[in-house]
Amino acid sequence: MPSSWYDAFVLNALVILLAVALDLLLPEPPAIVHPVVWMGKAISAFERVAPTGRVAGLFFGCVVVIVIVGLSGGISWLAMAALSAVGPAAYVIGGAVILRTSFTVRGLMSAADRTRTALEGGHLDEGKESLKSLVSRDAEDLSASLVAAAAIESVAENTTDSFIAPWLAFAVFGVPGAVAFRAINTLDSMMGTRGRYEYFGKTAARLDDAVNLIPARLSALLLLVSGGFSRLPLARGWRTMMRDRHLTASPNAGWTMGAMAGLLGVRLEKPGHYCLGEGLREPETEDIGKSMAMAKQTAALGMVAMLIVLAARHVIFG
Secondary structure, eight states: OOSSHHHHHHHHHHHHHHHHHHHHHSOOOOGGGOHHHHHHHHHHHHHHTOOOSHHHHHHHHHHHHHHHHHHHHHHHHHHHHHHHHHOHHHHHHHHHHHHHTTOOSHHHHHHHHHHHHHHHTTOHHHHHHHGGGTOOSOOTTOOHHHHHHHHHHHHHHHIIIIIIHHHHHHHHHHHHHHHHHHHHHHHHHHHOOSSTTHHHHHHHHHHHHHHTHHHHHHHHHHHHHHHHHTTOOHHHHHHHHHHHTTSSSSTTHHHHHHHHHHHHTBOEEETTTEEESTTSBOOOHHHHHHHHHHHHHHHHHHHHHHHHHHHHHHHHHO
16 A cells, blocks of 8 residues: 555545546445435434433434444445555545545536426426425425525535535545545434424534535635636625625525625525525526536536645645
């Protein structure tokens, strides 16, 4: 295995580049072997026996987070150690296969494109149905422009969750870090809700907010750079982001969504919750395609940034 920081960097660079290639070229792994599916099953099992009281719920939720994140990161660490012992080829190929399950660019683009295609064809009901793979909100009473807004919001926010954050976790902590991030994100999406299990899910929600603090802001900056390359109004993107970044309940989502709203010149509204880009026009179907193009450029820029972080990690720590 690697005898210098450069050799280690090359191996890990090959891991993430191959993982991205697998994501772009191949469909998601079957559910029966997908780590995120197994995480979801484990979380659901814990949820069925979760207490609803404040103290008991908080304690049990904290234990679940430690168990799920610890097992996910620990198992992937053991897998990578075993692959390393076999040899460089096994390390790169096996590591790429595992890492690929922690992120997706293709999946986000495909989900957004289904909504775009439905609206473009005048099929509003199909567009509302397709939103289920992007956002959790009730789309029953949404107009075409609000459906488009929801899709654009999801594309913007998920530049962080879907690829920038897991890539950054990999660049700093390796494959186990990326898998642990995906476990945290999955815990938040399944547990971090209000209602009966509010206290049970509070630890997961707060941890997800914490681990995304840096990735969300990096994603927003990369979106702005991408907008500059596309000759979009960078100054308006910056102003809208800085003005509206605190309007969302999440401390992170408003950064990328605000940047996207300003760059595209559209109002991104979730009725009864927030409105980013107040005073701008309502989004149209073609704006979903523009947001997708921006997200793809952000992914490309993000990959360059991650390779730089990865190189710095190996220079500093070997």
